[in-house]
Amino acid sequence: NGLITDDDFADMSREFHQSLSAMKTLIGETESKIYALQKKPDNSESAMQLIERCTDAESLTGDIVDSMIDYIEVGSRIPKSKERPITIHWNF
Numbered sequence: 001n002g003l004i005t006d007d008d009f010a011d012m013s014r015e016f017h018q019s020l021s022a023m024k025t026l027i028g029e030t031e032s033k034i035y036a037l038q039k040k041p042d043n044s045e046s047a048m049q050l051i052e053r054c055t056d057a058e059s060l061t062g063d064i065v066d067s068m069i070d071y072i073e074v075g076s077r078i079p080k081s082k083e084r085p086i087t088i089h090w091n092f
Helices: 006-039 047-055 062-068
Strands: 069-074 086-090
């Protein structure tokens, strides 16, 4: 007949509501991230302005370094070599 049992319907309905709840949570998290990015102050210079400012400098200052680097990632220590991977993310 193409009919499903009450148990099958209950299982499908429960899975649907769990999936719906997970999607609503994901949407809320994504909207929060978008809001945070929109509120983030735009103090960044264009890549050309940054490069010109750095090439005209007589010496390297902390302000210049801060304007060039977005953030730095420091990884976990490698057990055998005792080295630690470092990744610098530049603003240009």
